[in-house]
Amino acid sequence: MNRLRAVVFDVDGTLVDSERDGHRVAFNAAFEEFGLPDHWDVETYGRLIRIAGGAQRLTAWFEANGRTHEESVALARRVHRRKTEIMRELVQTPISVELPAPGEACSTELRSEHGQIGPRPGVIALLDRLTAAGVPMHVATTGTRAWVAPLLDRVFGDRFDIVITGSEVTDLKPDPTVYREVIRRIGDSDGVVVVEDSGNGVRAAVGAGLPVLVTANPYTRDDDFTGATLVTDGFDDPRLVEWFDHRLGNRLGR
Numbered sequence: 001m002n003r004l005r006a007v008v009f010d011v012d013g014t015l016v017d018s019e020r021d022g023h024r025v026a027f028n029a030a031f032e033e034f035g036l037p038d039h040w041d042v043e044t045y046g047r048l049i050r051i052a053g054g055a056q057r058l059t060a061w062f063e064a065n066g067r068t069h070e071e072s073v074a075l076a077r078r079v080h081r082r083k084t085e086i087m088r089e090l091v092q093t094p095i096s097v098e099l100p101a102p103g104e105a106c107s108t109e110l111r112s113e114h115g116q117i118g119p120r121p122g123v124i125a126l127l128d129r130l131t132a133a134g135v136p137m138h139v140a141t142t143g144t145r146a147w148v149a150p151l152l153d154r155v156f157g158d159r160f161d162i163v164i165t166g167s168e169v170t171d172l173k174p175d176p177t178v179y180r181e182v183i184r185r186i187g188d189s190d191g192v193v194v195v196e197d198s199g200n201g202v203r204a205a206v207g208a209g210l211p212v213l214v215t216a217n218p219y220t221r222d223d224d225f226t227g228a229t230l231v232t233d234g235f236d237d238p239r240l241v242e243w244f245d246h247r248l249g250n251r252l253g254r
């Protein structure tokens with residue numbers, strides 16, 4: 001690809017550290033409200049994260065812990081509905097402790113403790129470069145619109161043009177539908193590149209015929225990224241910076 005015409009970002013684990021600091025916290029709060037003994041620590045959640053979709057993740061967990069399939073599906077549906085509400089509250093509620101503004105460094109411990117979800121390191125710098133270069137930015141996520149929209153709004157303002165969430169498509173990643181829908185809205189896949197953090201996300205994008213740059217995180221580092229154009233450790237990774245340098249030019253302060 002020579003000319004960069006649009007960048008499509010995944011949300012969970014890519015733009016924001018939402019898995020550990022957001023979803024995990026919300027799932028545990030929902031378990032507690034339902035009087036369930038279940039609790040997902042960071043390590044357990046790291047294993048469960050391979051299962052895409054919150055309700056599916058809950059169903060698998062309940063089944064693995066002795067409930068019948070029918071019981072698990074029914075309970076997962078109820079817990080997931082409440083978890084989504086909690087997630088929505090979590091991304092909207094201003095917290096009482098003072099945290100750095102979005103884009104500034106913030107210790108993950110501090111964020112995690114308060115369920116505060118912020119941008120991953122280096123994300124804001126890249127979005128600023130793309131904005132300055134006039135490259136449109138879009139979002140393709142399997143998250144629910146109820147929490148995705150307020151989260152993007154709070155952390156990133158109105159930078160994204162097209163935002164397709166799990167509420168608009170029936171099949172979640174690794175199914176490519178969400179990316180096909182973005183391409184349909186853009187009108188053309190030429191010069192479009194995807195940024196993802198997980199193997200499921202890579203499969204979805206590759207399935208839609210799009211090149212994918214991976215910004216892995218500790219949860220996804222060992223995923224299978226077959227088909228990805230470039231695999232990096234995050235937005236500060238020199239390989240990713242260089243990839244964009246090459247397409248945007250070096251003129252913006254680098």
Ligand SMILES: [Mg+2]
Nearest residue numbers: 010012013197
């Ligand atoms: Mg992700």
